[in-house]
Amino acid sequence: MSATFPVLNPATEEIIEHVPNATSQEWNQALDAVVAAGSQWAALNARQRxxxxxxxxxxxxxQVEEYAELIHREMAKPLAEARAEALSAVDTLRWYSEEAVRLPGRYAEAPNGGAHFIITRRPIGPVLAITPWNFPLSLGVRKIAPAxxxxxxVLIKPAQETPLTMIRFxxxxxxxxGDQGLELCPVTVVSTTHDAELSQELMNDPRLAxxxxxxxTNVGKILVKQSGERLLRTSMELGGNAPLVIHQDADLDKAVQGAFLLKTRNGGQVCVAANRILxxxxxxxxxxxxxxxLMSAAPACALITEAQRxxxxxxxxxxVAAGxxxxxxxxxxxxxGYFYPTTVLSDVPETSSILHEEIFGPVAVIQTFSTLDEGVAMANDSEFGLAAYGYSENxxxxxxxxxxxxxxxxxxxxxxxxxNATPFGGIKQSGFGREGGFEGIEEYLNTRLARWQQ
Structure with a gap:
């Protein structure tokens, strides 16, 4: 593999490293490796996995500190947050190591007699996991661990902006x-800038499940359409436009701190960040x-690219131009660096794009309501439905x-x-499927019935 592409540090605009830029031949070889390893992996019992x-x-x-430093460099996430992300990935792996031995099944007698049922769960097969740049370790691990x-x-393709962490993982x-005695690794990482070509080609491969x-959401819709050709199983964690509703009986200081965290964590580049503060x-x-x-005293946040900033x-x-x-x-x-300051807006006209698009930056947009019914109606007035927040002491x-x-x-x-103990995912234009909790494993299992005639 001779072609490469650069990975930049968003805080300095300097090139950190060049990584392989896979083309069709390489990602098909990667799928070959995943399929070969998959037979060995599926043959392991639950305790071995x-x-x-x-x-x-x-x-x-x-190696948490090493990963935290790598995350910090390739996406300019504050070091403390990068460390928290690495620790979250540790916890995800531990959680699913425990859940691996708890896959459910059931045995029952037929209601009308004469037969018994055995219902088991079986792995669906090779998975293509495509991850974003804002949590380069934890979001990949949240797909790899339950699978x-x-x-x-799993064949995993990290975002081209932040591939280094997943390559190292x-x-x-x-x-x-290797230390566990396995000849083949069940996960292969592919870095490429040819995202659309990779997904279209691999999703047409009959070996992918x-x-x-x-x-x-826009890319998710394309993938769902492509998946329909072969009726592939899909999980889609897509865009958000999360509301934060603060009633008059809220603990004001607690609500302010919550809003501040939701707007500055990862520079606001979080799918569940509060977009509309009501x-x-x-x-x-x-x-x-x-x-x-709070916001005016906070440092400017480095965003992932110049285009995003x-x-x-x-x-x-x-x-602001609209009033x-x-x-x-x-x-x-x-x-x-691609920095943008923490920003607060109020009295934003309803027609403003910032109320209807996912901001993905450290910008707090404040609106007001007069009754709780009105506040909830405003919160739900969105085509998205990933996360929502509310504050009230009543x-x-x-x-x-x-x-x-x-x-x-x-x-x-x-x-x-x-x-990790709870399901993460959205409704409406925010997608379907869940990560986390037992529901996260269900996304990678088929249900199988065996009927025993008496």
């Missing part, structure tokens, strides 16, 4: 598999003042938010929706 995942978790845990626990081999996987994708009019002024204090700037500029009030930020700083109102916010994941009085 569990042992490999546990050993991988333990090996990664000893391996279920018995499926693939090397670690091969080392662990499933595609798991995390990324934009605040009851009785506390809107106080909330805005407190949030502006400019897109965020354009959304802000369009909103929105700019409280802080809003100007691209001088110097190297039990009845908090329960109303939990029951009526229309999203795949809802957090009340907190800014975190993901845990």
């Amino acid at each position: 569990s042992n490999v995942l546990l050993a991988l978790s333990e090996a990664l845990e000893t 391996l626990a279920a018995g499926c081999p 693939g090397e670690l996987l091969r080392e662990v598999c 499933k595609v798991s994708f995390t990324g934009s 605040v009851h009019e009785a506390i809107a002024e106080a909330f805005t003042e407190k949030l502006v204090d 400019n897109r965020v700037a354009d959304l802000v500029n369009q909103a 929105a009030e700019l409280h802080c930020g809003g100007n691209i700083p001088e110097g190297p 039990l009845r109102n908090a329960q109303f938010l939990a029951d009526n916010l229309n999203a795949g994941m809802i957090a009340i009085n907190g800014a975190v929706v993901f845990d």
Whole structure:
């Protein structure tokens, strides 16, 4: 493989490394390797697969600092957040090492007698996993771990902006598999800039059984159409436009801190980041003042590419030109790196694109409502449905938010929706399928019935 492409540090615009730029021959060879390893991997019993995942978790845990530094360099994520991502991947591997030995089945007598049923789960087969750039380790591991626990081999294609972390993780996987006595590794990593060609070609290969994708809704729709030709199993974790509803009986300081975290974590480049902050009019002024204090004191965030930084700037500029009030930020700083300042807007016209598109940047957009019914209606007025957040110290109102916010994941009085023990995923234009929890393994299993006639 002679062709390569550069990986840049978004904070300095310097080239970190050149990585292989696979073409058709290489990714077909990678699928060959995955299929060959898959037979060996599926033949292992659940305890053996569990042992490999546990050993991988333990090996990664000893190298958390190395991975944190690599994540920090290739996407300019703050080092503390990069460390937290690496630790999250450790926990994901540990979780699925435990779940690998708990795949369910059942045995039952036929209701009318005369037969018994045995229902088991079987691995679906080779998986193509396509991951985004914003969590280059943890989002890949969230696909690899449940697939391996279920018995499926994986060909994983990381985002071209951040391939280094997953390439290194693939090397670690091969080392662990060798230490566990496996001749073949059930995971192969392919880096390429030819994303569309790879997905179209491999999805037409009859050996591929499933595609798991995390990324934009537009690309997800293309993949779903392509999958229809062979009726491939698909999981799609797509775009979001998450609302944050703050009622007048909320703990104001807690709500401000939650909003700040949701807008600055990973520079706002998170699919479950709050896009629309909806605040009851009785506390809107106080909330805005407190949030502006925090946001204006925070450092500018490095965004992944110049194009993404400019897109965020354009959304802000369009909103301000249409009449929105700019409280802080809003100007691209001088110097190297794709930085954008933490920014707060209010009084944004309903027609502004920033209310309807996923921002993916450190920009807080504040709107107001007068009743909780109105706030929830505004929150649900979106074609997306990945995550939603609500703040209220009144039990009845908090329960109303939990029951009526229309999203795949809802957090009340907190800014975190993901845990390895729970399913992660959306509804509507935010996709389908789940990662995390037992539901994450179900995505890689077929249900099989054996009927025993008496």
